[in-house]
Amino acid sequence: MQAAATPTPSAGGHVWRFLTSSLGAKVTMALTGLGFYAWLCLHMIGNLEIFHGAHFFNGYAHFLHSNEAKPLLWGSRVYLVVVVGLHILSGVRLWWLNRQARAVGYRVRRWRAASLASRTMIWTGVAVAVFVFFHLAHFTWGWFGGAPAIAGCVPPADCKDAYAMVHQAFTNGWVAAGYIVAMGLIGFHLWHAVWSALQTLGLNGPKWTPFAKKLGLALGVLLAVGFVLVPVGVLANFIVAH
Amino acid sequence: MSTQANLHLKLHVWRQKNASDRGGFVEYDVPGVSSDMSFLEMFDVLNERLIEKGEEPVAFDHDCREGICGMCSMVINGQPHGPKRGVTTCQLHMRTFHDGQEIWVEPFRSSAFPVVKDLVVDRGALDRMVQAGGFVSVRTGGAPDANATPISKVEADLSMDAAACIGCGACVASCKNGSAALFLGAQVSKYKHLPQGLTERHERVANMMAQADLEGFGACGNQAECEAVCPKEIPIRVIAEMYREYLRSTFTGRAIGKQDRKRT
Numbered sequence A: 001m002q003a004a005a006t007p008t009p010s011a012g013g014h015v016w017r018f019l020t021s022s023l024g025a026k027v028t029m030a031l032t033g034l035g036f037y038a039w040l041c042l043h044m045i046g047n048l049e050i051f052h053g054a055h056f057f058n059g060y061a062h063f064l065h066s067n068e069a070k071p072l073l074w075g076s077r078v079y080l081v082v083v084v085g086l087h088i089l090s091g092v093r094l095w096w097l098n099r100q101a102r103a104v105g106y107r108v109r110r111w112r113a114a115s116l117a118s119r120t121m122i123w124t125g126v127a128v129a130v131f132v133f134f135h136l137a138h139f140t141w142g143w144f145g146g147a148p149a150i151a152g153c154v155p156p157a158d159c160k161d162a163y164a165m166v167h168q169a170f171t172n173g174w175v176a177a178g179y180i181v182a183m184g185l186i187g188f189h190l191w192h193a194v195w196s197a198l199q200t201l202g203l204n205g206p207k208w209t210p211f212a213k214k215l216g217l218a219l220g221v222l223l224a225v226g227f228v229l230v231p232v233g234v235l236a237n238f239i240v241a242h
Numbered sequence B: 001m002s003t004q005a006n007l008h009l010k011l012h013v014w015r016q017k018n019a020s021d022r023g024g025f026v027e028y029d030v031p032g033v034s035s036d037m038s039f040l041e042m043f044d045v046l047n048e049r050l051i052e053k054g055e056e057p058v059a060f061d062h063d064c065r066e067g068i069c070g071m072c073s074m075v076i077n078g079q080p081h082g083p084k085r086g087v088t089t090c091q092l093h094m095r096t097f098h099d100g101q102e103i104w105v106e107p108f109r110s111s112a113f114p115v116v117k118d119l120v121v122d123r124g125a126l127d128r129m130v131q132a133g134g135f136v137s138v139r140t141g142g143a144p145d146a147n148a149t150p151i152s153k154v155e156a157d158l159s160m161d162a163a164a165c166i167g168c169g170a171c172v173a174s175c176k177n178g179s180a181a182l183f184l185g186a187q188v189s190k191y192k193h194l195p196q197g198l199t200e201r202h203e204r205v206a207n208m209m210a211q212a213d214l215e216g217f218g219a220c221g222n223q224a225e226c227e228a229v230c231p232k233e234i235p236i237r238v239i240a241e242m243y244r245e246y247l248r249s250t251f252t253g254r255a256i257g258k259q260d261r262k263r264t
């Protein structure tokens, strides 16, 4: 009887309540989005190694697939599945909730503040997800041919010529254009995403918020340009066949 | 000096007999509208004419007609409270429009605000959110000394800016996601900055958020459309404060919400 007088909430109780609330889904979006962004930066820096030449780039690719790097490779795979998975799940959940929240729409709609990027997050998100699938099929699973062998290389050494694979892929103008458009969409998504994530985590202030918005744009452009340098490098003959 | 002019307008007004009626737009030709009238007075004129013709007048919500009660809810040409910033529909003057203009008038659209009739919606969901936590529990007694509880000017101003909310629901109506985050943030923020509000800060935000989800409001997308249409120009700063309050109450383990109470 006495115990009932003082409520003793379990920590799990309200953390669960928080996570299942719409705000919990938003915070999950924010954290996983930032987590994916951080990983993409590493990916981008790795890609730019291609400008060091075939030998260096293939060495880097072989290292990533070597035994020493196994924990790193699998660790990042698990990380990505969790982070991107949660991002997609919460994103779809929020999209669905928000659709339900306005069953009947407006005949006329005029936006004062909501940017195009902010209004199309679900669609740029879906487009990026579709791109990531094709990207994995292209370069990771090798559905469209995969990596050729390095001339004169003898197994059991790793003979995959990652450099040639990338070079070949982007000599096709359509493939290069597809990648460039996809990177544009990621940049566009990030334009709203970055400052939105920071706002969702409660960071807002008269000086901070205008800065955070510019930061979002800058980080979006940075990532998109970093990735686009590779296909552009191939098309502009900076990256040549070896 | 009078700059008063007569306008001839073409109105498309959402007409819906009751909650279960499908509803649709009806076109009205409205000549002889003075530019000095408010938008609601223009509706009064239209309604008088409709009554004379033996037609059903357009139902719309209104009360104070001076921008403080938050009743006059309608979406005018795609914007809650019309095209002017920082005003309610009752304070929107017809001089904002030009002669011959076509105007579309729709009710606030939100699944949590069912249409009662024509432009009248039921915004009881906002009241239920207030009941869930938008209050401070105070034992009334002798009036306390005015200066007994010092509050800094900065905090008092932050609280007052949030307390300017008139609960009109334009934030919900304007939001692409139909979210009530600005309203909820205003309730949380106005108490957060005052010592009287701190006692119940943890339950307040958790219970109000739970109620908002229950009512079927959407989740904020940080698009700031609400801030731009709010007749009281409440900033989205209050939304970030509400998030901080919820995170704090969750992870300091002190959010004793209603549901937790029932469980014990």
Ligand code: FES
Binding pocket: B061, B062, B063, B064, B065, B066, B067, B068, B069, B070, B071, B072, B088, B089, B090, B091
């Ligand atoms: S009628 Fe009271 S705010 Fe418009």
